[in-house]
Amino acid sequence: MWAIDSGATHHIGNDKSKFANLVEGHEGELSVADGNKTVIMGVGTIFEQVVLPNGDQREIEIKNALFVPSMNKEQEPAVGASDQQQRSKVVAAADLVDGLYWLRVPRASANSVSKVSVNSVDLHARMGHAPNDVLRKMVSSGMVAGAKMPSMSTNSSKCRGCQQGKMVQKPFPSNRDKRHCDTFEFLHFDTCGPMEQASLGGSRYLLLITDEASGCMTGFCLRAKSESERCLRSFVAKVERQFDTKVKFVRHDGAKEFATNSLLAFYEDHGIEVQPTVPYAHQTNGTAERANRTIVTIGRSMLHYAGLDKTFWAEAAMTAIYIKNRLPSPKVPGKTPFEVVYKSKPNVKHMRVFGCKAYVLTPKEKRLKWDPKARGGIFLGYEERSKAYRVYDIEAGKVVVSRDVTFDEATFDSASAHDDDEIDEAADCLDDLEISSAAGTSNFRQAGKRKTRPDPDARERSSRPRRRTGLEEASAPGNDSDDPGRDSPDQEAKSDDDGESTPAMKL
Incomplete structure (x- = not known):
């Protein structure tokens, strides 16, 4: 029940369930008529159902109401009522009892109170468990028809559906560690x-x-x-x-x-x-x-x-x-x-397109007079420890490391780790497998030493490169020189059995 008190300076409510958006906290003390002081436990907005002189009901909004649990009655300043009357609009009816005007509110029995509570819960559930402030705004603003909201005491924190359907992780702090760290002091x-x-x-x-x-x-x-x-x-x-x-x-x-x-x-x-x-x-x-x-x-x-x-x-x-x-x-x-x-800017002049066609110089000690001077391969990255390139040697079937590499960045050989030549060689070996039915044994004649020139048409069919114009030559991947020079035959390194670089640092 609300009493209209000419001596009151604030709206005062003592029922926590009536507050829609209560901000709890110690808001100071309030002096009452008998000279005592009482503690203000929060501030919020109250929506109250009142009765008009013609018997109709409406909902009024009471803003900045003080939550004072120790008050024995709810109070509304008379000033607020007179201001509303000056606008020539009847907002509620009041009854004079014992020298105080009491706002006329709908009489609610135990059954009707239960019905109101159920209605508010139903509306919350029907509208997809929407927040109460959203529902209240929807109804009070007339955004929809056929919805009434006599009281919105439903708290989403008590709704099982909201708890199980809407719960999210608590946000993590944006700055996980405020301590300043220098390079390599904090590792992930x-x-x-x-x-x-x-x-x-x-x-x-x-x-x-x-x-x-x-x-x-x-x-x-x-x-x-x-x-x-x-x-x-x-x-x-x-x-x-x-x-x-x-x-x-x-x-x-x-x-x-x-x-x-x-x-x-x-x-x-x-x-x-x-x-x-x-x-x-x-x-x-x-x-x-x-x-x-x-x-x-x-x-x-x-x-x-x-x-x-x-x-x-x-x-x-x-x-x-x-x-x-x-x-x-x-x-x-x-x-x-x-x-x-x-503490120095990186030089990227040496960098080339990963996977492009590459040609690796074969040292003269490892080739005959009329043999090709370079082997074709696939560029696979950089060897930082020796400022060289890593190239997959298609013929040898392994990764080699060399500084003497030229690149065709417009061509890409779609290759797997097992080249077609390996498959052809395996087929040749099967052709050379002789079976003696009389002895009941198998004799294998190794033909790997015999070199045959592959059919150019067959090679073209097995691997058709995607090609664009351009063939470039690159220096070694260093930052100190654009022309590091060529490796001597003893300097040409080959990768280990791992096949890929696993340096202690890959910067």
């Missing part, structure tokens, strides 16, 4: 895989380490996740020695390969604080997750553009890391991760 780990197809060297996982300060990435191709510990130890030792820094923090997703007993002991011995993320909360390891997604996206795009199969995923991933470290860094505006780490 994550493993991607297993890949659906093994790489040239048999790898199925990609371990990616991202530096918080610079955004610089380092990749390792692994045959098994258990190899992660060796790579992490090697990386920490290298950055601490070469960059005169100390790794202070590491963050990972709590995977077992990052939390072995020996690795935890390593962290403790080196004073490294470990920050495993919350299970199933990928946002808390967002830096590593985004880095993995970025590298896979770049690598996948290069593979498809070159028409290469998934066997080359490791080479594509390592090249993607090499490229990403030379693109603008979101961590340091106006600089690349390479510049942040090495």
Whole structure:
């Protein structure tokens, strides 16, 4: 019940359930008529059903009402009523009782109260569990017909449907760690895989380490996740020695390969604080997750553009890391991760299109007078340790590393790890298999030493390159010279059995 009190200065309500958007909190004290003071526990808006002189009902909005639970009656200032009367609009009827005017409200029995509550719940449920303030605005503004809202006491926090259907994760802080870190002091780990197809060297996982300060990435191709510990130890030792820094923090997703007993002991011995993320909360390891997604996206795009199969995923991933470290860094505006780490701008003049046609010089000690001076291959990336290129030798079926490489960036040989020549050679071997029925044994005559010139028409049918004009020659991938010179025969290196580079750092 509301009393219109000429001595009141504020709307005062004592029923918490009537407040639509109550802001709870200690709002000060209120002096009452008997001289005592009472505590104001909140401020909000109340929607109340009142009776008009003609018997009709309407809903009025009482703004900035004070929530005072200790008050024995609800009060409305007489000033507010007179202001409304000056607008010549009847807003409610009041009855004079014991010297006070009481707003006339609908008489509600226990059954009617229950009915009102059910109606409000029904409207909330019928309208797809819409918030109460949305429903109230919809009805009071006449946006729809056939909807009445006598009281909106329904609280979505008590609605089972809202709890099960609308609950979301609490937002994570935008700045996860306020501490300033220098290069390689804060590292993020994550493993991607297993890949659906093994790489040239048999790898199925990609371990990616991202530096918080610079955004610089380092990749390792692994045959098994258990190899992660060796790579992490090697990386920490290298950055601490070469960059005169100390790794202070590491963050990972709590995977077992990052939390072995020996690795935890390593962290403790080196004073490294470990920050495993919350299970199933990928946002808390967002830096590593985004880095993995970025590298896979770049690598996948290069593979498809070159028409290469998934066997080359490791080479594509390592090249993607090499490229990403030379693109603008979101961590340091106006600089690349390479510049942040090495304090010098990277030179990209040597870079070529991944997967394009490449020709590798054959040292004269390894060829005859009239043999070709170069072997054809597929460009697969950069060998930073020796400032050379990595090329898949189609004839030999392996990756070679050389500085003496020319490129045809307009041509792409759609090749797999097993070239057509290997298949033809296997077929020739089967043709040379002689079976003696009398002895009941099989005799195999090796014909691998005999070289035959392949049919040009057959080769053209098996591999039709996509070709555009242009054949360019490139210098070695260095930043200090545009013409590094040619390797001597002893300097030409070949890759190991892994097939793809797994350096301690791939910058």
